[in-house]
Amino acid sequence: MGYLSYTPHFCFLVAALISLGGRYLSRLPLLFAVPAAGVATFLATSRGQTVEPQGVPLGGLPWVFMVLIAAMGTLVLVYAGGYSAEDPKRFRLFSLLYAFMGAMLGVAQAGLDPINGLFELFVFWELTSLTSFLLIGYKQGDEAARRSARQALLVTALGGLSLLGGLITYQNEGVTDLSLALILLGAFTKSAQVPFHFWLPGAMKAPTPVSAYLHSATMVKAGVFLLVVLQPQFSVHPAWTPTLLVVGGVTLAFGAVALCRKTDLKQLLAYSTVASLGGMVMLLAIPSPLAAEAVGIFLLAHALYKGALFMVAGAVDHACGTRDIHRLGGLGRTMPVLAVASVLAGLSMFGLPGSAGFAAKELGSKALLKSQESLGALATGGLGAWALAGGIFGLLALMLTVRLFAGRAPDPDIHPHPVPLSMSLPPLILGVAGFLMILLASAGPQQWVQEVQASLGHPRELKYGWQAWYGVDAALGVSVVAWALALGLFALWPRWKPDTSRWTTAATDTAHNLGRAVLSVGERVTRVTQSGSLTNYVALTWATVAGVVGVVAWRLFAQPQNPGLNLTITAKSAPEVLVLIVMVVGAGVAAITQRRLFAALSIGALGLGVAVFFLLHGAPDLAMTQIVVDTLTVLLIVLVFFRLPRLVRQTQVWRKSRDVIISLGVGAAMTVFTLAAMGSDRPVDTAQWVAERTYTEAYGRNIVNVILVDFRGIDTMGEIAVLGIAAFGVTALLRLRNRENLPTTEVAE
Amino acid sequence: MDALYAVVVGFLFAIGVYLILQRPLVKLLLGIAVLGNAANLMIFVSSGARRLPPPLIPDGEKVVTTPIADPIAQALILTAIVIGFGVLAFAVVLVHRVHQTSQIDGFDELTEGVGTE
Structure with a gap:
C-alpha cells in the first residue's frame, strides 16, 4: 500500500x-x-500497514488520531454545507x-x-497554525x-518556534x-494550557464548523498528541510528571470555573474545552497503564460529545440568531x-452510566486514585480538580x-426557524457514537484505546476498557460528587454568578498589552534605523563592515604567523x-576634485x-x-558624466567628518x-x-x-551570463527613453 | 614593501568608501570604480606579489619547474575585472536614467514616489 503515506498530500490536492x-x-x-469520507475509510482499514518512507506500521495513537481527524472532518464538512x-x-x-x-x-x-520525523512534525505543526489562522479569520x-x-497565530506560532x-536542542x-521546557511550551500553547489558554476562547470568532473541528476535536489536541508521542523519550526527566500534573490540573480547574460566568454558548464550550485539555495533559502525566487507558477513552469521548455540542451551538445560533444562553x-x-x-x-458530558463520558470520568478517577501512593498530594489535588470539573x-x-x-x-x-438535516444529522451521529462506544466496544473502541496505551509505552492490555458500569467503588464516589455538584449548581443557576471575568480577561489583556508594547518598541527602532536616507544606510553598512572585518582581521593578524612579510624597501623596488x-x-584626485573631466582621468590613472x-x-x-577595461x-x-549634475562640495561638517x-x-x-592575508600560510596545493x-x-x-576556460569553465560561463544580463539591463534602460517621451536633462551636444 | 602594499590597498578602500558616501550621484560611480581596483589589488598582493615570471609552461615542456606567479589569484582577478566593469556600466546607465527621470542630484532625494508621476 504505497499510497498510505499520501493522505495529507491528497487533502492538500483536494483543497x-x-x-x-x-x-x-x-x-x-x-x-x-466525499473525499474526506474516502480518506477516513481508507485510514480506518489500513491499520498495521507499512507507511513509507518511515517504514513503520500504521498504529498507535497516530492511527487513532488520523482516523478521528478524517472522520470528524467528514461530519464537519457535511455540517458546514448546511451552516454556510x-x-x-x-x-x-x-x-x-x-x-x-x-x-x-x-x-x-x-x-x-x-x-x-521530528521536523516533518514541526512543518505540519506550523501548517496547522497557519490554516487555523485563516479559518479563525x-x-x-x-x-x-x-x-x-492574529492572536491565535501569535500564540501558536510562538509555541511553534519554541x-x-x-x-533542535533535543x-x-x-x-x-x-529541550524539555521548550517542547512543553510548544505543546502547552497549542493545547491552550494556562496561561496560554486565552487564544482558544478568542478563536470562537471562527465559523462554528471550524470551532467544532479545530478547537474541540483535532488541532487543540495536537499538543496532547505531541506529549503522548514524545512521552517515551521525555518522561525520564524528573520534571515531566510533576509539571504536566500541575499545569494540566490548574488548567482543568481554571477552565471549569471560568466557564461558569460565560453566557455565550460557544464561549461556554471553549472554556470547557480548555478544561478538558488540561484533564488530558494531567492524565497522560501519570505513568501507569491505567492512566494511559483513561487518556485514550477521555480523548475519544471528548471528541464525540464536544464536537456534537459545538455543532448544536452553531445550529442554534444559525436558527435563532443569538448564542446567549439567557435568551x-x-x-x-x-x-x-x-x-x-x-x-x-x-x-455523555454529564457522565451518565452507559455513555462514553461516564467511562472517561470513571477511568480518570480510578487512575488518579491509584496514583496517590506514588504521586501523593499532586494526585489528590488532581482528583479534586477532576471532581470539580466533572461537576461543572x-x-x-x-x-x-x-x-x-x-x-x-x-x-x-426570537423566532427560531427549523435547521436543515445536514446540520442536525452530524451532531446526532456523534451523539449516538458516544453510546456505541460502549455497546460495540469489542468491535473497535477497545482496540483504539489499546493503541493509545501502546503509544504511551505500555502493553496493549485493558484493565477496564469501555464499560457501561464499573461497580461501586471510590471512583463511583467521585462521580456521585460530580453529579451532586452539577445538580446543585443547576438548581442555583442563574442566581449563582461568580465574577470570573477578571481572571478570564487578565490573560487576554496581558497578551494584548504585550503585543502593543512590542509594536511601539518596533516603531521606535524603525524610526531611528529607517531614516529614509540612502547615504545613511550605506554609511551604516560600511561602518559595520569596518567593525566586523577589523575585528576578524585583527584576530588573524595577532596570531603567530609565518614571518614571510617582505618589509624592506630597496632601490630595486623603485618601480613599484x-x-x-x-x-x-589618482584615487586622491578623484576624491577631491570638483571637475568631472579630472575625476574621470584620475580614475583612468589609477587603473593604469x-x-x-x-x-x-x-x-x-x-x-x-x-588596460582595455580601464x-x-x-x-x-x-x-555620461557630462549629462549628470556638477560635483558639489560637501558642506555639512558633521557629515563630512562622519564620512571621513x-x-x-x-x-x-x-x-x-591584507597584512593578515599576506602573512598567513597559503596553501599552494591548488596552484x-x-x-x-x-x-x-x-x-x-x-x-x-586554462583555469578560466577549462578547470573553472562553468564559472566563466556564469560570468558571461552575468555580463549578458548587465548588457540587457543597460540596453533596456537606454531604450526606455525612446519609447516614453520623458523630459530629459541632456546638455546640448 | 608588503606593508606598503597593504597600506595602499587600505587607502584605496578608504577613498572608494568615501566617494560612495558622498551625495552627488557622480561620486558614487567613481567610488565603485575605485573599490573595484582596491579589491583586485588586495587579492593580488595577498597572493604574494613578487617579481616572478608569468604562469606559463615553456615550449617543449610538460610542467613548469621554476617558480612562477600564482595563477589562481590571477584567474580570480581576471574574472573580477570583467565583472567589475559590467557592474560599473550598469550603474552608470542606471544613475543616468535616475537623473533623467527624476532630476535629482543625490540619492538622499530618491524617496518613494520620485520620478513615478
Whole structure:
C-alpha cells in the first residue's frame, strides 16, 4: 500500500482543486464531504500497514488520531454545507478545511516515528497554525475575527518556534532541562494550557464548523498528541510528571470555573474545552497503564460529545440568531432532531452510566486514585480538580440540554426557524457514537484505546476498557460528587454568578498589552534605523563592515604567523613605489576634485597604475585586460558624466567628518586584513595541482587561461551570463527613453 | 614593501568608501570604480606579489619547474575585472536614467514616489 503515506498530500490536492473549481459545485455541498469520507475509510482499514518512507506500521495513537481527524472532518464538512448555505464563497471554507485536514494528518503521520520525523512534525505543526489562522479569520470583514486570528497565530506560532528550538536542542543534546521546557511550551500553547489558554476562547470568532473541528476535536489536541508521542523519550526527566500534573490540573480547574460566568454558548464550550485539555495533559502525566487507558477513552469521548455540542451551538445560533444562553430556551419543538443530538451528547458530558463520558470520568478517577501512593498530594489535588470539573461539565450539559431545549422560550423576540438535516444529522451521529462506544466496544473502541496505551509505552492490555458500569467503588464516589455538584449548581443557576471575568480577561489583556508594547518598541527602532536616507544606510553598512572585518582581521593578524612579510624597501623596488604613487594620486584626485573631466582621468590613472603593477609581477594577462577595461571605463564615465549634475562640495561638517571617519575605519580594517592575508600560510596545493595538469590534461600552456576556460569553465560561463544580463539591463534602460517621451536633462551636444 | 602594499590597498578602500558616501550621484560611480581596483589589488598582493615570471609552461615542456606567479589569484582577478566593469556600466546607465527621470542630484532625494508621476 504505497499510497498510505499520501493522505495529507491528497487533502492538500483536494483543497487546491476546491479553491480552483469549487464554485461550480457550490450547489452540491454534500459532494465536498466525499473525499474526506474516502480518506477516513481508507485510514480506518489500513491499520498495521507499512507507511513509507518511515517504514513503520500504521498504529498507535497516530492511527487513532488520523482516523478521528478524517472522520470528524467528514461530519464537519457535511455540517458546514448546511451552516454556510447562504455564503456564496463557501467553497473557500471547504478548501481551507481540507488544507487544515492535510496539515493535521501530517502531524499525526509524523508522530508515527516522532524521533526521525521530528521536523516533518514541526512543518505540519506550523501548517496547522497557519490554516487555523485563516479559518479563525474566515470572516475577513470582521475586525474582531481578524484580531482573534492574529492572536491565535501569535500564540501558536510562538509555541511553534519554541517547539523548533526544543527539537533542535533535543537532537543535539538529548533530554535536557532546556529541550524539555521548550517542547512543553510548544505543546502547552497549542493545547491552550494556562496561561496560554486565552487564544482558544478568542478563536470562537471562527465559523462554528471550524470551532467544532479545530478547537474541540483535532488541532487543540495536537499538543496532547505531541506529549503522548514524545512521552517515551521525555518522561525520564524528573520534571515531566510533576509539571504536566500541575499545569494540566490548574488548567482543568481554571477552565471549569471560568466557564461558569460565560453566557455565550460557544464561549461556554471553549472554556470547557480548555478544561478538558488540561484533564488530558494531567492524565497522560501519570505513568501507569491505567492512566494511559483513561487518556485514550477521555480523548475519544471528548471528541464525540464536544464536537456534537459545538455543532448544536452553531445550529442554534444559525436558527435563532443569538448564542446567549439567557435568551434561549424551549427549542425542542422547532428542532427535535437537534434536541435528541444535544441530549445524547449532553448525557455523555454529564457522565451518565452507559455513555462514553461516564467511562472517561470513571477511568480518570480510578487512575488518579491509584496514583496517590506514588504521586501523593499532586494526585489528590488532581482528583479534586477532576471532581470539580466533572461537576461543572455536568452543569454545562444540563444547561445545553434541559435549559436550551425544554421548557418555554424566555425571549419572545426570537423566532427560531427549523435547521436543515445536514446540520442536525452530524451532531446526532456523534451523539449516538458516544453510546456505541460502549455497546460495540469489542468491535473497535477497545482496540483504539489499546493503541493509545501502546503509544504511551505500555502493553496493549485493558484493565477496564469501555464499560457501561464499573461497580461501586471510590471512583463511583467521585462521580456521585460530580453529579451532586452539577445538580446543585443547576438548581442555583442563574442566581449563582461568580465574577470570573477578571481572571478570564487578565490573560487576554496581558497578551494584548504585550503585543502593543512590542509594536511601539518596533516603531521606535524603525524610526531611528529607517531614516529614509540612502547615504545613511550605506554609511551604516560600511561602518559595520569596518567593525566586523577589523575585528576578524585583527584576530588573524595577532596570531603567530609565518614571518614571510617582505618589509624592506630597496632601490630595486623603485618601480613599484612609483606605480603606487600613481595609484594613490589618482584615487586622491578623484576624491577631491570638483571637475568631472579630472575625476574621470584620475580614475583612468589609477587603473593604469594597477595594470602596470600587474605587469611588474608576472601577470601580463591581467595587465592587458585591465588596460582595455580601464580605457572603456574612462570613455563611459566621460560620455555620461557630462549629462549628470556638477560635483558639489560637501558642506555639512558633521557629515563630512562622519564620512571621513567611516572611510578611514574601512581603510584601516582592510589594511590589517591584507597584512593578515599576506602573512598567513597559503596553501599552494591548488596552484600546483593546476600547474601540473595544464599541459598534460588540458593541453594549454597559459595556466591562467586554462583555469578560466577549462578547470573553472562553468564559472566563466556564469560570468558571461552575468555580463549578458548587465548588457540587457543597460540596453533596456537606454531604450526606455525612446519609447516614453520623458523630459530629459541632456546638455546640448 | 608588503606593508606598503597593504597600506595602499587600505587607502584605496578608504577613498572608494568615501566617494560612495558622498551625495552627488557622480561620486558614487567613481567610488565603485575605485573599490573595484582596491579589491583586485588586495587579492593580488595577498597572493604574494613578487617579481616572478608569468604562469606559463615553456615550449617543449610538460610542467613548469621554476617558480612562477600564482595563477589562481590571477584567474580570480581576471574574472573580477570583467565583472567589475559590467557592474560599473550598469550603474552608470542606471544613475543616468535616475537623473533623467527624476532630476535629482543625490540619492538622499530618491524617496518613494520620485520620478513615478
